[in-house]
Amino acid sequence: MTLNTDNDGGTMTDDDHIFxxxxxxxxxxxxxxxxxxxxxxPEPAEWPKTRQLADLCDEDIYTARLLLLSLExxxxxxxxxxxxxxxxxxYPVSGTTDE
Numbered sequence: 001m002t003l004n005t006d007n008d009g010g011t012m013t014d015d016d017h018i019f020x021x022x023x024x025x026x027x028x029x030x031x032x033x034x035x036x037x038x039x040x041x042p043e044p045a046e047w048p049k050t051r052q053l054a055d056l057c058d059e060d061i062y063t064a065r066l067l068l069l070s071l072e073x074x075x076x077x078x079x080x081x082x083x084x085x086x087x088x089x090x091y092p093v094s095g096t097t098d099e
Contacts, residue, residue, distance in 0.1 A: 019070070022059070026067045027076055029056040030092050039094040044080040047089035 012020075031037075033048050033056070041047070054064030068090050071077040080089040 019067075022057070022063075023067045023070050023074075026053060026057050026059075026064065027071055027092065029053055030077065030090060032056065034092060037092040037094040041078060041091045044089045044091070045084050047078075047080065047091040049085075049087040049089060051087060053090060 030048060030053060033052070050061055050064050050068065053068065054061045057064065057067075059067070065088070068077060068079065068088075072079050072090075076093055078091045078093060082088075
């Protein structure tokens with residue numbers, strides 16, 4: 001395991017870097033479905049499902065959910081936080097394509 005210093009002076013493992021890369025791939029996949037995020041966003045029933053985003057990124061649904069929750073914590077995406085058609089829905093926050 002390799003340790004690297006992150007921008008905040010903390011250490012990140014190779015696994016941490018891979019996870020960070022995957023979160024940005026997930027965000028870019030969301031923007032491939034929704035190229036122009038609207039503010040305010042449409043109704044959550046119109047947002048992409050976890051499964052749609054997982055399939056786009058070739059991830060299992062559980063990994064996709066972890067990645068999306070990480071993006072939500074960073075303020076990059078919104079989550080429906082209640083199941084719509086048995087699935088959580090996700091929407092990019094307007095203007096968050098930058099890393």
